[in-house]
Amino acid sequence: MQQRNERKDAARHREIILDTASQLFHEYGVEGVSMHQIAKSAGVGQGTLYRRYSSKAELCLELLTDSFSRFTSSVERYLAEAAGRSARGKLEGFVSLAIDYVSREIEWLNAIKPSEWCAEDRTSVFESDPFLYVTGMLKAILDEAVVKGETPPFDTEFAAFTATASFNPSTFFYLTKDRGCSVEEVKAKFVQYYDRLFFA
Amino acid sequence: MQQRNERKDAARHREIILDTASQLFHEYGVEGVSMHQIAKSAGVGQGTLYRRYSSKAELCLELLTDSFSRFTSSVERYLAEAAGRSARGKLEGFVSLAIDYVSREIEWLNAIKPSEWCAEDRTSVFESDPFLYVTGMLKAILDEAVVKGETPPFDTEFAAFTATASFNPSTFFYLTKDRGCSVEEVKAKFVQYYDRLFFA
DNA sequence: TAAGTAAGCGGACAATTGTCCATTTAAAAA
DNA sequence: TTTTTAAATGGACAATTGTCCGCTTACTTA
Numbered sequence: 532m533q534q535r536n537e538r539k540d541a542a543r544h545r546e547i548i549l550d551t552a553s554q555l556f557h558e559y560g561v562e563g564v565s566m567h568q569i570a571k572s573a574g575v576g577q578g579t580l581y582r583r584y585s586s587k588a589e590l591c592l593e594l595l596t597d598s599f600s601r602f603t604s605s606v607e608r609y610l611a612e613a614a615g616r617s618a619r620g621k622l623e624g625f626v627s628l629a630i631d632y633v634s635r636e637i638e639w640l641n642a643i644k645p646s647e648w649c650a651e652d653r654t655s656v657f658e659s660d661p662f663l664y665v666t667g668m669l670k671a672i673l674d675e676a677v678v679k680g681e682t683p684p685f686d687t688e689f690a691a692f693t694a695t696a697s698f699n700p701s702t703f704f705y706l707t708k709d710r711g712c713s714v715e716e717v718k719a720k721f722v723q724y725y726d727r728l729f730f731a
Numbered sequence: 732m733q734q735r736n737e738r739k740d741a742a743r744h745r746e747i748i749l750d751t752a753s754q755l756f757h758e759y760g761v762e763g764v765s766m767h768q769i770a771k772s773a774g775v776g777q778g779t780l781y782r783r784y785s786s787k788a789e790l791c792l793e794l795l796t797d798s799f800s801r802f803t804s805s806v807e808r809y810l811a812e813a814a815g816r817s818a819r820g821k822l823e824g825f826v827s828l829a830i831d832y833v834s835r836e837i838e839w840l841n842a843i844k845p846s847e848w849c850a851e852d853r854t855s856v857f858e859s860d861p862f863l864y865v866t867g868m869l870k871a872i873l874d875e876a877v878v879k880g881e882t883p884p885f886d887t888e889f890a891a892f893t894a895t896a897s898f899n900p901s902t903f904f905y906l907t908k909d910r911g912c913s914v915e916e917v918k919a920k921f922v923q924y925y926d927r928l929f930f931a
Numbered sequence: 932t933a934a935g936t937a938a939g940c941g942g943a944c945a946a947t948t949g950t951c952c953a954t955t956t957a958a959a960a961a
Numbered sequence: 962t963t964t965t966t967a968a969a970t971g972g973a974c975a976a977t978t979g980t981c982c983g984c985t986t987a988c989t990t991a
Contacts, residue, residue: 536958575970576971685927699899702893723885727928738938740987741938766978
């Protein structure tokens, strides 16, 4: 028996849910909308909604796809035109783009944070495509730096992991809102920090 | 009129709540106990419980006091006997102790994470005593390193902040549970990372 | 000691999340 | 086309969080 495809009604519902959620989120903010409300507005049952997206987090992750692909495009564009530059220079540009992205999408990123870090069945943010993309890119740049002799060899994977983790929305939100730093200031601090970190 | 002190019945309830919560948490785990259950077991109303602790997070933070003061003692003891060593050496020891602490108390630390990072009224973990203690200590060690000429001057405050934030339970849990690293491995990675970071 | 007052109390209540399962229905198989 | 099958549905339900507010009581003041 062949693999069944997604049923047409299911596909239609998927689109309706995504559209409805997107609209509601933009109108009331991510926190201001409940799953029940999304289901009701979309004209589907709670069960139908939860079948696809087991939390608001997953729903947001899906909705982030577009903006994230715009981010990766901008990164690719940047790296293409920075092809001749040192790894150090590339890192600076990449960190800058990444922080711009986080600041732009902070509300969404905040929402996809898993509510229970330690739950056994949680799907880790650390294994989400966006996170893996950033760590992968960072590791590539750091590896290039090592190959080019710009810096002595080290555990680039762990470094990329830790650096990426430090961009989390929580930290960013605190620095901008509670500490009153501007996005540019935060960017400058991180760039300086990682520059020193990897190229001291 | 003089400042009213806490009423005796209120103080009694505070203790009962703390004792009950502690007991229930140890029996069923932090996630396995609801605020309602705590209130009921303690023999107080929901309102009474929430009056003092507006979330499980706050309750856990209060319960962490003891273990955290044991941690600070161990740090103080360590720094006393390491008085003659380099700042670099002190950093290594401190990071090691801090990671030991996180790994021991991970369930509690997980619970005190604010559920909404971006809420306007949230009391930031970054302003909690434990966090401030660690950043303060880290900054002091880094400043010492700069003064002693072990490393060129840099923004030690931001560095301490970022480093402390990177110890968050989420990261730690991922590395140990999902990646299968042992506590010792994680410790070694962090020590190496920060050693390179600040003393490259 | 008596009276006044504000802190404290507690449980009903509203809101939300997430689960469950009898029923429906699209699509494959015959 | 008819039958079969399992995916899909939806809304009732259970569990939890957090708020609200009229009542109670410990402490202050006179």
